[in-house]
Amino acid sequence: MTEHLPALQVIIPLLLAPVVFLFNHARLAWILSVLVSWVGLLISLSLLFAVNDGEVIRYEFGGWEAPYGIAYKVDRLNALVLLIVSAMAAVIFPFSWQAIQKEIPPSLHVIFYTALLLCLSGLLGMAITGDAFNLFVFIEISSLSTYTLISLGKDRRALTAAFQYLIMGTIGGTFILIGVGLLYILTGTLNMADLALRIGEYEAQESRTLQAAFAFLVVGIGLKLAMFPLHLWLPGAYANAPSVVSAFLAATATKVAVYALLRFLFTVFGADYTYDGMHIDYLFIPLALISILFASIVAIFQRGLKRMLAYSSVAQIGYMLLGIGLANESGLTAATLHLFNHALMKGALFLVVAMIFFRTGGTSMRYITGLGKEMPWTMAAFVVAGLSLIGVPLTVGFISKWYLILASIERGWWPITIVVLIGSLIAVVYIWRVVEAAYFKPRPENMPPVKEAPAGMLILTWILVAANIYFGVNASFTAGIAGAVAAELLGGGV
């Protein structure tokens, strides 16, 4: 059965979604989803270990060889992203049961889990496929289920947020479809590896059609990953979705989109064309710097905790784009590493938010005030994950920023270092606002007393918090993979 692992990674959650819907029993749906997420984690771990020495696993659907049929191709980058998605699912799915009891009406629990499984399989399918059109199909599976999940939020704004995301996401998806179509018109193939081989001729000619395809793909994927001027959907969506959904999306969805960007820029178009032909660094570096500063500052002024973290996500995506823009191995290592690290910290932070909502019924500053004494473990988790977000040494956040600073110095652009540091300082400000409210202000009189969050939820959150510290202290495993991925991406080749 081991040769089927790449297919099983996606197919198990994909087919369990209708099964869950068929049984129509909420608790069973949850148990099945949790089992699936754990099996998925095992599969992605074994895939990662299988490809860690540089081997590439291929899987051909329908038995048709690569350019004729659809093929999966797993290398280190795929395996890392698969691990991020399935690890986050493995923590967040068990967490979800208690969290949704207060946020989603019971009649919709089965539908919630069906949509969650579809979203998981969509993201996994995006991260593993080696076929450009298949990527589009899985983008749409994950997007449709994401719109559904966001609209389940309690406030009516969840509806408008979902609608706005639907419009922008569909435009993004259609742009990707146009980009893929133009590539197909030029080369006659849809397989990414095959595209990479056949595209060289047009790169040399400076074909306008190829440039258009490049632009469409960057803008389309940029919409999906909330690249700075295209990020407008993200704050509303994360702020109004049910907390578990925010946690899952913040930890995985944008990461997979960044992966898709890396795949197109480096595997399909190749590093030479991306940097020397299209000068993507001149686009990404300014955008990244603006988004780091702008989104971080906006985050300070947010009333709600979720909205604040959402803007912080936009800033963090800026760090990843900066890593890509710096165009050297350390920069790409930083970007790849930050995929993993940001998933850990944002996952932990949003789970804390979910616990606060679970106990207090709200997440704006009013509800957080004085919580330090009432929910000590929850707030402690927030502090540690917050330190990681700032980039304090011994946390994962520090490792990513370390590589970024290294990359900017290598490139000789030391002012960028200063911007990265300023970004961290602003992060200190917005994390401190929460800490100050929680620890140094008394609980308002009119708020009802609260208890500590349930042990099960706490344990799962602290697993992520512990991972923040573990991979911050011992970064050799993640940095090793990220470094190898960066070398592979820059070296071109498939």
Next chain:
Amino acid sequence: MALIVDALSWALLIAGVVLGITGAIGTIRFPDFYTRVHASSVTDTLCALCIIAGLILQAGFTLVTVKLVFILLFLWYTSPVATHALVRAAHHMGLPPYLSNNASADAQKGKS
């Protein structure tokens, strides 16, 4: 013989096209909803007959002929019903027909 069939078929096709255009012009130019529906029904009936008959003559007697005849039958079956449903719905919504000169003001109001 082939020439006669061809000529006949082209005559039918051209007649069909003329009827179709007549219907289209009527749909745009007639004064109110009910008369417009009346104009458009020309395209569903005689125009469709002429064009399909013309096509049958072009295709010769094969399986395609049978299919074309079926299309014509279903068209004749469904479009009067659809027109009926349309007009009936309009009538129930209270859209007054365009009658004589003193009623025309009301019709204009109903349309806008």
Next chain:
Amino acid sequence: MIESLINIILFTMLAATSLAVVRLHNLFAITMLFGVYSLLSAVIFVELDAVDVAFTEAAVGAGISTMLILSTLVITGHHEKNPKHGPWLPLVVVILTGAVLAWGTLDMPLFGSLDNPIHQHVAPRYIQDSPEEIGIPNMVTSVLASYRGYDTMGEVVVVFAALIGVLALIGINEKKCAKRQYSSDERPPRPVLQVMSKLLIPYIMLFALYVQFHGDFGPGGGFQAGVIFAAAIILYTLTFSLDDAFDLISPRVLRPLAAIGVLIYGGTGIVTMLLGGTFLNYSVLAGDPKSGQHYGILAIEFGVGLTVATVMMLIFYAFVSRGEKGKVE
């Protein structure tokens, strides 16, 4: 020459229709014009040899989409407010983007030329070998169901995901109306419509079955068949009433069927895996690869048809019951 002329005229008509859609303010009129736009697209698809696509566009764009927009308008009202801000900024953005794109097309491979790379690399294999390898004449069905069968499975899952979304958002209100079908003044009997649609519905269903099973030889397949089958039930609902339709096919029956359709598709893949092939490799289903392909395609097309038909009916039920009976309790 005459072909290029037809092509240019049709495309120009399409552009004109799209402009008309944008400039109107009555949403009912916009919806109907959008249906016209879809039908016109379908005609263009036929003219460009894409008969399967034309079939789907006619059934989906002109049929289902228009239907859904109309049933939404029943709830939301159909008058558009005049926009308060001026159209200039978006217009400038759009014209600039369009100009850049048009500049980008100038070195595109020209329309219709056989030398284009798109016709050279992968496509000839499908055209030359698929009648031999798969054993069915319709190449679109071969590619859809076998070479790129995994994409089609994704497509079925997308349809299923849409159902999940619609059920999560508006649900289906199964509560019966208190016998108002034929007695009240606002909904008088409709003898002509009811008799005629009773006569028509069996033929529509028969045609759906024909499209389902004839998809190997001519245009058609599970998706189109599913939509046509759903259209029969939609016609019944419109001419009789939602309660009658619920009596005929209850949403409680349809919901599990929608999931089962996806599972039939995926299950076929699992079976091929267990028999030693890769996922969706139908060749292992029988001793002879060609008949294996045949069985596989039959099975998955059935799954597609089942899911699409049930999902379309359920989505329609959800929209109409929201309009007629209000919120789900």
Next chain:
Amino acid sequence: MNIDFVGLYNYWVVIFLMMVGFYTVIAYDNLVKKVVGLNIFQTAVFMMYISASKVDGGSVPIYSESIELYSNPLPHVLILTAIVVGVAITALALALIIRIKEAYGTINEDDIIRMDLEEDARRDKL
């Protein structure tokens, strides 16, 4: 540069349609109209793929012994999938619009934004 009008006309109309759809999405406030615009935008892309699949003198890609030249079947398959994705998105968007109408009483984006801002202002007073 010598521009081939007939060979590129389809792509220009595709761009025109895309821009019409795009304009409808960004310039109008009515949510239903936005969805219609989105559909036009998507249909434009379908046209692009299908135009590229056509071979002059080619025939419908259904095998027959008397036919030599066929149009390319692969874009047809891709667009079948894309059409289905399009209708799925339309259904979901319309369901969202119904809920928005019930929650806000309007489907005009300007009004919705205004109501949200007013709500924010009320919450600030708390």
